[in-house]
Amino acid sequence: MEDRKNNTLVTKGNDLINARYKxxxxxxxxxxxxxxxxxxxxxxxxxxVVPVKKFIKMTGTSSKNVYEQIREVSESLVARRLEIPxxxxxxxxxxxxxxxxxxxxxxxxxxxxxxxLKPYLLDLKQRFTIYDIRSVLGMRSQFSIRIYELLKxxxxxxxxxxxxxxxxxxxxxxxxxxxxxxxxxxRVLDPAKDELKWNFDNPDKKCxxxxxxxxxxxGRKVTSIKFYIYNKDRSKQELLNDPNFExxxxxxxxxxxxxxxxxxxxxxxxxxxxxxxxxxxxxEGYKAGKIKNQAAYLITLLERNAxxxxxxxxxxxxxxxxxxELNRKKSDAYQKEAAIIIQLKEQFEDFRSVLAQTKINxxxxxxxxxxxxxxxxxxxxxxxxxxxxxxxxDKAKTSMLMTAxxxxxxxxxxxxxxxxxxxxxxxxxxxxxxKMRILGKQKTMFG
Numbered sequence: 339m340e341d342r343k344n345n346t347l348v349t350k351g352n353d354l355i356n357a358r359y360k361x362x363x364x365x366x367x368x369x370x371x372x373x374x375x376x377x378x379x380x381x382x383x384x385x386x387v388v389p390v391k392k393f394i395k396m397t398g399t400s401s402k403n404v405y406e407q408i409r410e411v412s413e414s415l416v417a418r419r420l421e422i423p424x425x426x427x428x429x430x431x432x433x434x435x436x437x438x439x440x441x442x443x444x445x446x447x448x449x450x451x452x453x454x455l456k457p458y459l460l461d462l463k464q465r466f467t468i469y470d471i472r473s474v475l476g477m478r479s480q481f482s483i484r485i486y487e488l489l490k491x492x493x494x495x496x497x498x499x500x501x502x503x504x505x506x507x508x509x510x511x512x513x514x515x516x517x518x519x520x521x522x523x524x525r526v527l528d529p530a531k532d533e534l535k536w537n538f539d540n541p542d543k544k545c546x547x548x549x550x551x552x553x554x555x556x557g558r559k560v561t562s563i564k565f566y567i568y569n570k571d572r573s574k575q576e577l578l579n580d581p582n583f584e585x586x587x588x589x590x591x592x593x594x595x596x597x598x599x600x601x602x603x604x605x606x607x608x609x610x611x612x613x614x615x616x617x618x619x620x621x622e623g624y625k626a627g628k629i630k631n632q633a634a635y636l637i638t639l640l641e642r643n644a645x646x647x648x649x650x651x652x653x654x655x656x657x658x659x660x661x662x663e664l665n666r667k668k669s670d671a672y673q674k675e676a677a678i679i680i681q682l683k684e685q686f687e688d689f690r691s692v693l694a695q696t697k698i699n700x701x702x703x704x705x706x707x708x709x710x711x712x713x714x715x716x717x718x719x720x721x722x723x724x725x726x727x728x729x730x731x732d733k734a735k736t737s738m739l740m741t742a743x744x745x746x747x748x749x750x751x752x753x754x755x756x757x758x759x760x761x762x763x764x765x766x767x768x769x770x771x772x773k774m775r776i777l778g779k780q781k782t783m784f785g
Contacts, residue, residue: 351458359420360510412438467491472544482530593633615646
């Protein structure tokens with residue numbers, strides 16, 4: 339079977355992203371190239387064919403033994419298992435693929451995916467994450483790819499907290515490996531952070547996300563990791579707090595390095611208007627063909643404290659241009675705000691569901707009596723768990739009637755949602771004209 343399409347987007351259910359598993363970088367990339375062939379409207383899995391030449395091209399591998407490696411990986415991938423969290427607790431234990439056959443004469447691997455993974459890869463309507471596999475195919479660390487996925491699902495929220503042991507489990511790290519936090523930081527967190535940032539900054543790469551992290555401690559011991567997630571928009575927003583952001587970006591576009599820009603603007607604090615005039619002179623000379631290297635010429639002017647030939651002037655109709663840009667940013671902001679609230683509500687629903695289940699499991703005798711009285715008033719729903727006047731508590735716990743009963747015991751939905759958003763992520767929400775709106779966000783350690 340031919341490769342269905344040159345797709346690069348994958349759509350994964352969030353439960354699959356949050357699963358516990360370990361794949362080598364090569365295994366993960368092969369799997370991603372397979373599931374990227376899934377079409378949005380597919381109802382069943384197909385036979386997915388990954389040509390080795392495509393693998394080489396997409397991953398940028400230069401290994402001379404790549405065909406032998408692919409043969410070995412197609413074998414090892416079949417043995418890989420994962421644990422997917424299930425609603426109500428527990429895990430689904432399953433393999434990534436039903437089969438993977440390396441075909442040397444055709445130079446490809448043919449992959450069949452286990453049908454039980456359908457709910458996590460096919461016809462997804464909610465709680466899923468989409469990303470471009472080109473963001474990760476060039477990465478070397480298995481932890482970079484996994485951390486990218488875990489953070490991508492929280493991209494709009496901008497941060498995510500993991501208990502250290504949960505994060506280790508999700509990354510498939512054995513209990514005896516990197517037991518000391520210092521080693522975990524050195525071998526897992528920092529390499530992933532550096533690799534994502536390098537790929538994010540490199541214009542030849544497709545990576546759209548990077549992160550910083552904060553160590554959360556209980557006493558002196560690091561027990562949780564808080565990730566601050568940055569994409570193109572958030573990175574620019576962080577820098578927009580710098581009044582010289584646009585000037586710095588312009589200097590970098592002309593060829594100056596980040597270090598050089600910081601030297602002249604932040605360290606030496608050269609006159610901003612003077613720098614702008616030098617930039618104008620440099621660009622005019624470049625257009626006239628008198629200057630070949632803009633960066634070198636501008637640096638020379640700055641080092642010599644030369645007098646500019648021209649005076650920097652603002653662009654015409656600047657006020658109109660700024661208003662148009664402001665209107666565009668407002669429209670974009672409303673759309674992003676709505677998307678953030680949707681993601682927050684999905685997570686809040688999970689939180690509220692766990693809270694409800696905890697309350698159900700911890701019902702006191704007085705509460706059971708109250709439930710029985712509640713059930714007596716709704717006899718239509720009690721036939722499955724009340725017989726001869728006696729209640730089967732195990733069945734009652736999983737009934738719709740119990741869900742309704744516990745719902746009455748929980749705090750007001752909107753009020754609790756607002757409190758949860760603020761306490762967990764710092765978002766200050768208010769209901770305005772029937773819609774939840776974000777009024778502000780508590781500042782983080784990174785601004």
